[in-house]
Amino acid sequence: MQRQRSLYSVPFKLVGSFTERAALFQETEDKLQQDSLDQPRPFAAAFCGPGGTDKTQLALKCIEDNDKFNPILWVDAEDQETTRTSFKRCATDLNIRVDRTSGQGLHLRDLPNVQAMRLWLQHRKELDEE
Structure with a gap:
């Protein structure tokens, strides 16, 4: 279970x-x-x-x-679309606020959901040594 x-x-x-x-x-x-x-x-x-x-x-x-x-x-990184969808699901599941006005570039790293998850993980790393 x-x-x-x-x-x-x-x-x-x-x-x-x-x-x-x-x-x-x-x-x-x-x-x-x-x-x-x-x-x-x-x-x-x-x-x-x-x-x-x-x-x-x-x-x-x-x-x-x-x-x-x-x-x-x-994160399913098979292609850009599955990666994009995975980051969106993660942000939604964890109730992470996503700034939809930022990061409208062509690269995955520039997408709002990816930026939000990166910031969340960075902040988490600062708070949790493990």
């Missing part, structure tokens, strides 16, 4: 038929916990591979089994 989180924006659910692959799951968990000299724990994870290989379900399982990752913000 998925835990409730206050800062959570994931548009998928773990399916009951998910076949857990313990070694891959453990490798993912280990990498997310790994500290390096220049940066403590990773701040993001990306799963890459062909369609239908349970990348989404593996990521959801990691989220479900580990309550210390917060916030959980799911």
